[in-house]
Amino acid sequence: MPSTSYAATAAALLPLVGGAANVTSVAHCMTRLRLGLADRSLVDEDALRALPEVLGVVDDDTYQTVLGPGKAAQITAEFEALVRTSADEPAARGASSAGDPASRGAALKEARRRRNATPGKILLRRVANVFVPLIPALIGCGVIAGATGLLLNLRLLPSLTPALTTLSSAFMALIAVFVGHNTAKEFGGTPVLGGAVAAVVVYPGVAKVTVLGTALAPGQGGVLGALAAALLATGVEKWCRTWVPATLDVLLTPTLTVLLPGLVTLYVLMYAAGAAASAIGTAANWLLSTTGAAAGLVLGGLFLPLVMLGLHQALIPIHTTLIEQQGSTVLLPLLAMAGAGQVGAALAVYVRLRHDLSLRTTIRSALPAGLLGVGEPLIYGVSLPLGRPFLTACVGGAAGGAFVGCFAMLGYKVGATAIGPSGWALFPLLAGNRGPGATAAIYAGGLLTGYLVGFVTTYAFGFARRA
Numbered sequence: 001m002p003s004t005s006y007a008a009t010a011a012a013l014l015p016l017v018g019g020a021a022n023v024t025s026v027a028h029c030m031t032r033l034r035l036g037l038a039d040r041s042l043v044d045e046d047a048l049r050a051l052p053e054v055l056g057v058v059d060d061d062t063y064q065t066v067l068g069p070g071k072a073a074q075i076t077a078e079f080e081a082l083v084r085t086s087a088d089e090p091a092a093r094g095a096s097s098a099g100d101p102a103s104r105g106a107a108l109k110e111a112r113r114r115r116n117a118t119p120g121k122i123l124l125r126r127v128a129n130v131f132v133p134l135i136p137a138l139i140g141c142g143v144i145a146g147a148t149g150l151l152l153n154l155r156l157l158p159s160l161t162p163a164l165t166t167l168s169s170a171f172m173a174l175i176a177v178f179v180g181h182n183t184a185k186e187f188g189g190t191p192v193l194g195g196a197v198a199a200v201v202v203y204p205g206v207a208k209v210t211v212l213g214t215a216l217a218p219g220q221g222g223v224l225g226a227l228a229a230a231l232l233a234t235g236v237e238k239w240c241r242t243w244v245p246a247t248l249d250v251l252l253t254p255t256l257t258v259l260l261p262g263l264v265t266l267y268v269l270m271y272a273a274g275a276a277a278s279a280i281g282t283a284a285n286w287l288l289s290t291t292g293a294a295a296g297l298v299l300g301g302l303f304l305p306l307v308m309l310g311l312h313q314a315l316i317p318i319h320t321t322l323i324e325q326q327g328s329t330v331l332l333p334l335l336a337m338a339g340a341g342q343v344g345a346a347l348a349v350y351v352r353l354r355h356d357l358s359l360r361t362t363i364r365s366a367l368p369a370g371l372l373g374v375g376e377p378l379i380y381g382v383s384l385p386l387g388r389p390f391l392t393a394c395v396g397g398a399a400g401g402a403f404v405g406c407f408a409m410l411g412y413k414v415g416a417t418a419i420g421p422s423g424w425a426l427f428p429l430l431a432g433n434r435g436p437g438a439t440a441a442i443y444a445g446g447l448l449t450g451y452l453v454g455f456v457t458t459y460a461f462g463f464a465r466r467a
Helices: 005-018 045-050 071-085 090-095 100-116 118-154 163-173 175-186 190-203 204-208 220-241 245-310 310-326 332-350 359-372 375-388 388-409 423-429 436-461
Strands: 023-029 032-037 056-059 063-066 412-417 429-433
Touching: 005 045, 005 071, 023 071, 023 204, 032 071, 056 375, 071 090, 071 245, 090 332, 100 220, 118 163, 118 175, 118 220, 118 310, 118 423, 118 429, 163 175, 175 190, 175 220, 175 332, 190 245, 220 245, 245 332, 245 375, 245 388, 310 332, 332 359, 332 375, 332 388, 332 423, 332 436, 359 375, 359 423, 359 436, 375 388, 388 412, 412 436, 423 429, 423 436, 429 436
Parallel strands: none
Antiparallel strands: 023 032, 032 063, 056 063, 412 429
């Protein structure tokens, strides 16, 4: 899509969400434009869904418009530029009468949304917001790491591999700083102070600090320690703002924000977070080696509902911890099977509902994204509106996850060196302990199982008898 089309899409979206005056925040993930809106009753959701570029909408803590990979980032940039430069007046807000039935309905919808916004879900989403901006770098570095490993195994370009290793490893070596920066930004602190405190976790000089008779190791605690350190720094900064005189604020507040949380990070958080990170790695390995089939079945079967609720990104810290610890996350290939079940279910719908031309057109347009692991277009455009196919898609995902999990029990580790892509797009990021061929074959077998079971169960049980 050329840049003019991105701009045109952004221009079409803006008035449908109430204009620039109604937009309080703008962000994006890999597939969605995420908006904070002052008044959600101003959103014309039917018109939004009718736009060809819009694959679906999700009314959650932020108002999310599903645009697809690549497009989301480009359209968001154009949208932000429009919001900054627009001279829209909030007069349109006055056009909505409190006594209007549509307004009352919107108010009831907003009230339900607020009731469902439990503190636990909100916290998970905010933690996910810390890690979502890091995904492009994780993908880029993961692909380079995979290519470097292939070159090393084939003994090709030995003079280039050290440079590629540096490029793929540098970001992971400093990821704690980025996590600290984003944490402070998300929770209302000064981003650079959050990054400064989190940098303690990866500073080589921590090796000279002794806790409980044991020297700390650079990177101990990883992203979990960085997250906790930045959260503490944000709390200390806000506390300082309540009592430090304005004349001393510029000097005293940053000093205390770095000093107090920094000491706690060194003497408490790094040790505790290191233990927690080790426990996560041990638990993931034990889970797959002893209960791999059952674990794969549960993870593959439940992932689509997590995507539907927008809670799947709460798993990003766990993936990141495993990649930081072990070089790959063994959970992502299992979760990716949910997308395979979704593709199989969509194909069954396409075959069964031969006379529904509109739905078949939607499937044809959304299927390529589904094959690459972007499930939202098929979820919101096909399976979820139909009901039963969403459940049978979960069955397909469970079967694919169980397939990969079975091989984990046999000692075949299948992991991903980065997070973000799934489906076919995950092949360049796969890593395993039995060579690239066996790893790719097991993952491909899981996908085929998910496609087949998703198709068969949907074709047989996904429709009422009249369908």
